[in-house]
Amino acid sequence: MNLDFSDDQKLLKQTAREYLSEHAPLSLCRAVLESNAAYSEALWKGIAALGWLGTAIPEEYGGAGFGRLELAVLAEEMGRCLAPIPFSSSAYLATEALVQFGSAAQKRTYLPKLATGEAIGCFAHAEKPGEPGAGSIATAFTKGKLTGNKLPVPDGDVAHFAIVTAKSGDDIALTIVDLTATGVERAAVRSIDPSRSLARVQFAGAPAQLLAGAPTGWTGVEQLLDRAAVLMAFEQLGSATRSFEITREFTLGRYAFGRPIASFQAVKHRLADLYVEIELARSNAYYAAWALSTNAPELRFAACGARASASDAFEVMSREMIQLHGGVGYTWEYDCHLFYRRAKYLAAILGSANHWREHLIERLDA
Amino acid sequence: MDFDDTAEEAAFRAEARAWLDANAERLQSGERAPGLAEGRTSPDLIKRAQAWQAKKADAGWACITWPKPYGGRGATSIQNMIWNQEQNRYKTPSDIFGIGQGMLGPTIMVHGNDEQKQRYLRPMLRGEEIWCQLFSEPAAGSDLAGLRTSAVRDGDEWIINGQKIWTTGAQYCKWGMIVTRTDPNAEKHKGITYFIVDMQAPGIDIRPIKQINGASGFNEVFFTDVRVSDKNRVGAVNEGWRGAITTLMNERASIGGGAGGGPDFNDLVTLAKLSDCDGEPAFADPAVRQRLARFYIRLKGLQYTGYRTQTALSRGATPGPESSIGKLVGAPLRQEMAGFAIDLQGATGAMIDHDAAPQEGVWQQSYLGTPGLRLAGGTDEILRNIIAERVLGLPPDIRADKGLAFKDVPTGPKNT
Ligand SMILES: Cc1cc2nc3c(=O)[nH]c(=O)nc-3n(C[C@H](O)[C@H](O)[C@H](O)COP(=O)(O)OP(=O)(O)OC[C@H]3O[C@@H](n4cnc5c(N)ncnc54)[C@H](O)[C@@H]3O)c2cc1C
Numbered sequence: 047m048n049l050d051f052s053d054d055q056k057l058l059k060q061t062a063r064e065y066l067s068e069h070a071p072l073s074l075c076r077a078v079l080e081s082n083a084a085y086s087e088a089l090w091k092g093i094a095a096l097g098w099l100g101t102a103i104p105e106e107y108g109g110a111g112f113g114r115l116e117l118a119v120l121a122e123e124m125g126r127c128l129a130p131i132p133f134s135s136s137a138y139l140a141t142e143a144l145v146q147f148g149s150a151a152q153k154r155t156y157l158p159k160l161a162t163g164e165a166i167g168c169f170a171h172a173e174k175p176g177e178p179g180a181g182s183i184a185t186a187f188t189k190g191k192l193t194g195n196k197l198p199v200p201d202g203d204v205a206h207f208a209i210v211t212a213k214s215g216d217d218i219a220l221t222i223v224d225l226t227a228t229g230v231e232r233a234a235v236r237s238i239d240p241s242r243s244l245a246r247v248q249f250a251g252a253p254a255q256l257l258a259g260a261p262t263g264w265t266g267v268e269q270l271l272d273r274a275a276v277l278m279a280f281e282q283l284g285s286a287t288r289s290f291e292i293t294r295e296f297t298l299g300r301y302a303f304g305r306p307i308a309s310f311q312a313v314k315h316r317l318a319d320l321y322v323e324i325e326l327a328r329s330n331a332y333y334a335a336w337a338l339s340t341n342a343p344e345l346r347f348a349a350c351g352a353r354a355s356a357s358d359a360f361e362v363m364s365r366e367m368i369q370l371h372g373g374v375g376y377t378w379e380y381d382c383h384l385f386y387r388r389a390k391y392l393a394a395i396l397g398s399a400n401h402w403r404e405h406l407i408e409r410l411d412a
Numbered sequence: 413m414d415f416d417d418t419a420e421e422a423a424f425r426a427e428a429r430a431w432l433d434a435n436a437e438r439l440q441s442g443e444r445a446p447g448l449a450e451g452r453t454s455p456d457l458i459k460r461a462q463a464w465q466a467k468k469a470d471a472g473w474a475c476i477t478w479p480k481p482y483g484g485r486g487a488t489s490i491q492n493m494i495w496n497q498e499q500n501r502y503k504t505p506s507d508i509f510g511i512g513q514g515m516l517g518p519t520i521m522v523h524g525n526d527e528q529k530q531r532y533l534r535p536m537l538r539g540e541e542i543w544c545q546l547f548s549e550p551a552a553g554s555d556l557a558g559l560r561t562s563a564v565r566d567g568d569e570w571i572i573n574g575q576k577i578w579t580t581g582a583q584y585c586k587w588g589m590i591v592t593r594t595d596p597n598a599e600k601h602k603g604i605t606y607f608i609v610d611m612q613a614p615g616i617d618i619r620p621i622k623q624i625n626g627a628s629g630f631n632e633v634f635f636t637d638v639r640v641s642d643k644n645r646v647g648a649v650n651e652g653w654r655g656a657i658t659t660l661m662n663e664r665a666s667i668g669g670g671a672g673g674g675p676d677f678n679d680l681v682t683l684a685k686l687s688d689c690d691g692e693p694a695f696a697d698p699a700v701r702q703r704l705a706r707f708y709i710r711l712k713g714l715q716y717t718g719y720r721t722q723t724a725l726s727r728g729a730t731p732g733p734e735s736s737i738g739k740l741v742g743a744p745l746r747q748e749m750a751g752f753a754i755d756l757q758g759a760t761g762a763m764i765d766h767d768a769a770p771q772e773g774v775w776q777q778s779y780l781g782t783p784g785l786r787l788a789g790g791t792d793e794i795l796r797n798i799i800a801e802r803v804l805g806l807p808p809d810i811r812a813d814k815g816l817a818f819k820d821v822p823t824g825p826k827n828t
Contacts, residue, residue: 047421047490048414048726049719115413294804309807314800315793321804322737326713333716336413351709403705404698410681410708411695 049332055119062123065096070127072381075241078130079384084204084234084243085131094163099137103145107157114273114339118280118331125284128388130241132166132201134395138277140167143209143220143270149258152222156207168205168225169274170196170247171267177401178211180218180264185249187212187221191229192254195246200395202245203234209270210254217263220270223254238394239387271396272349276334278396279356283331285392286324286360289385293317293367300372313370320363327352327359350406357392357399364389417494424491428498431471436464436502442682444675444774445503453508453629458542458584461505465539475513475537482521482529483537489725493718511580512536512543514666515659516589520608523647523655528608532587544611545659546576546590546633551823553578554794556591556660557600557653558813558821561635563592563607570607570645572615572638580788582618582631585611591656594649596819603818606652608644615639625780660790664798665731667739667789674746674781675774677708680753683771687756694756707749714741733802739785740795747782750775 051059070089078086093099102117103109110116117137124133141160144153144167159165172178173185173196185194192212202208202225210221225232229252237244260266294317297308307313334352337345364385368375375382393399417425439445468474469483477492478484487495517536520528535541552558561574572592582588588609595603611618615638620628647655684695684704694700717737725731753775754761763769764776786792800806813821 047417047719048723049716050723050727051413294806298806305810306807309810311793311797311809314804314806315796317804317806318740318796318799321799322741325717325737326710326741329716329720330709330713332413332720333415333712336415339413340415342415350705351712354705355709355713400702403702403709406705406708407701 055115058116059119062120066123066127070129072128072384075128075130075384079241090131090163099163100161103157103161107153108161115335117277118335121277121280122284125281126288128285128384132204134278134281135168135201136166138274139169140209142273143257147220147257147260147266165206166204168199168201168208170199170202170208170210177397183211183213183218185212187214187219187254190253191251192221192223192249193251195248197246198235198244199247201243202232202247203243211267218267220257220260220266221254222257223252227252239391242391272345273338275349275353275396276338279331279352282356282360282392283328285385285388286363289363289367290320290324293370296371316366320366323359323362327355330355346409347406350402354399354402360389361393421494425494428495432498432502435467436504438502457505461508462539464505465509469538482533490722493722508542509539511545515662516543518662519655519659522658541586542581542584544579544581544585544588546579546588548578549575550577554791559591559593561592563594563605568642570640572635572640574635576633578630579633580630582633583620591652597817600813600818601653603650604652605649606646606655607640608646609640613638663789665735674778677711679771680749683753683756703752710745733798736795736798740792743785750778750782754779
């Protein structure tokens with residue numbers, strides 16, 4: 047038994063941390079948030095040049111041919127710096143969908159471009175308020191054409207193509223569509239976290255293909271979501287950990303009643319509890335990373351636990367970050383709101399913690 | 413990252429299982445080990461526990477993490493975890509040796525002299541002599557170093573006077589380890605001395621205390637002019653705090669998950685399925701499902717946190733204050749699960765009767781037992797302090813007794 051990353055993976059983590067602390071300080075996230083840009087192109091190009099976008103893409107398709115554990119390491123570092131780039135959409139969802147389910151031709155078409163960052167992919171799933179299930183997808187795929195509306199689509203305004211869930215006959219299928227094709231209309235919608243974008247995407251007979259190797263029905267969608275959930279949990283964990291570190295530092299430096307506020311038990315105990323929440327989420331995520339990297343059948347449960355735990359940990363951490371900063375925590379100038387926004391954005395776009403908990407019980411009972 | 417046993421771990425597991433198969437009876441699914449539901453210790457249970465311990469000792473399965481010279485097998489902590497996982501599948505008597513074997517033995521190994529190691533460790537390992545920890549006092553619980561029980565030197569002996577409280581097992585123990593005040597003029601941590609006492613010595617009066625679950629696991633122990641040979645002093649005079657710290661560190665490590673047996677998640681699911689809400693099982697209720705999932709995720713988070721610790725230990729890390737997470741999360745979680753389980757039972761939940769209550773009343777037993785888990789071995793608040801101060805490096809609490817001689821430390825009306 048061994049529930050930790052290897053030395054090589056830790057080295058990758060350190061390299062990533064060094065690169066990102068120089069090229070993606072929190073001021074970069076803020077700059078995107080305050081501008082009209084959907085993401086930081088400079089950072090996207092930078093990490094593309096380092097080969098990170100091809101981490102889990104096989105070498106024959108231009109990737110680095112590493113595994114999911116390496117991708118998890120990078121996801122956590124992306125979370126730490128609140129990277130304002132479409133990494134999750136492109137690397138955990140679109141790339142994973144193609145690596146897992148694409149035909150050889152589809153892989154040849156898309157993966158090399160994803161690996162170099164020339165193409166950005168996204169995942170278009172939600173259509174209306176609530177948690178999408180097999181019964182709530184109205185977008186239809188017939189005779190090579192896609193019709194319907196997806197709202198919101200994370201990074202749908204900047205992506206070049208999308209993996210789209212659609213009704214195909216009586217089944218649900220994963221399809222792939224170029225977002226620059228005719229029959230696609232898209233527009234940015236305002237995001238609770240403007241450092242990460244959202245779009246409305248409308249398909250009016252847009253040309254699309256089925257992902258050739260996906261299992262039929264809802265199964266393929268679930269498998270894709272499970273895989274992404276684990277990677278997303280690492281991103282959430284990275285953000286929560288950074289948020290914790292900043293908060294700890296702040297409470298040590300802020301004095302009240304002649305003492306650092308970190309010396310008051312009400313504050314110390316809160317920090318101890320937050321630390322515990324993050325550590326439990328981390329443990330659940332490590333277990334899920336193992337299941338993902340080995341395709342273990344336990345992934346069905348592990349993904350749920352990792353995702354629900356990480357969503358809760360990041361949300362409560364970001365809330366308490368503002369609280370423990372006091373008034374400055376509620377200002378635009380302090381970074382707390384970057385974390386607070388990102389926590390809810392990440393928790394929402396892949397389904398709420400409640401949704402993943404329901405999945406968990408359903409699957410444990412199956 | 414690898415979740416499965418390595419080849420050596422698998423071989424060790426197989427060896428443990430083979431021995432257990434040959435010497436104990438496997439629990440059937442849904443069955444519980446005897447003694448757990450009652451939470452009481454009877455003379456018969458003690459005898460059975462001792463017999464089982466001796467059997468293990470003869471076959472080399474007792475205290476497996478102890479070094480070989482002391483009768484253990486120098487097992488790694490991962491091997492120990494595997495052993496416990498395996499042993500838990502069998503109908504073995506509940507363990508009443510944990511305080512000695514997990515906390516006091518290791519303290520003697522570090523701070524005791526050769527003679528003490530020779531005399532005490534082997535019978536402790538075999539379960540022939542049971543040990544108790546005489547730390548807490550009426551006025552010194554969380555603030556253990558505030559203890560007042562005195563030891564005064566008289567030639568080659570010491571004379572002990574005072575009162576200990578909450579002493580688990582004092583009524584059936586052969587030996588106890590006691591921290592005493594030997595210099596009231598020094599600061600509170602600096603005038604403490606650590607001894608081994610014979611629990612049958614004249615002047616010791618043991619009075620069982622009835623707990624909220626009706627059992628009497630712990631006791632008050634009164635000392636009136638009790639004589640202890642200087643040979644039974646562990647460590648130097650007035651330096652007993654160092655030994656006490658060793659005991660407390662081992663206590664945290666050995667309490668670990670803080671689960672202390674009891675009903676588990678599967679029992680809770682079974683209960684949710686058999687509880688009827690207007691013709692539907694409670695298990696179908698989304699609110700119930702949410703709670704169940706939260707419990708599961710926390711329990712798993714704890715379990716994997718344990719595995720992460722084991723991984724670190726197996727790579728040469730030393731056990732640190734991180735192990736406080738186990739009890740801090742585990743104990744309140746078990747309490748919350750028990751409360752929730754009783755809610756699921758509706759009016760039936762008010763029964764604790766073995767024959768009438770669902771699942772033999774295990775949840776009711778757990779409900780009454782878990783408040784103790786949150787206190788024994790460090791309260792939730794003290795564990796939070798430990799995490800805040802020693803793991804996160806936050807400032808220590810301000811101490812009103814700092815720099816004062818112990819005799820000048822202010823006390824409240826309840827402490828005198
Ligand atoms: C089942 C059981 C078995 C036990 N077995 C043994 C045994 O075998 N041997 C033994 O020596 N002892 C034993 N104990 C005693 C146990 O260690 C103490 O009960 C525990 O340390 C708390 O001390 P106290 O009861 O004096 O409570 P107190 O220390 O008076 O605490 C009262 C409350 O104040 C809080 N508090 C105290 N100090 C602080 C602080 N600095 N910051 C914040 N909050 C604080 C506590 O958390 C608690 O909520 C046992 C206890 C139980 C319940």
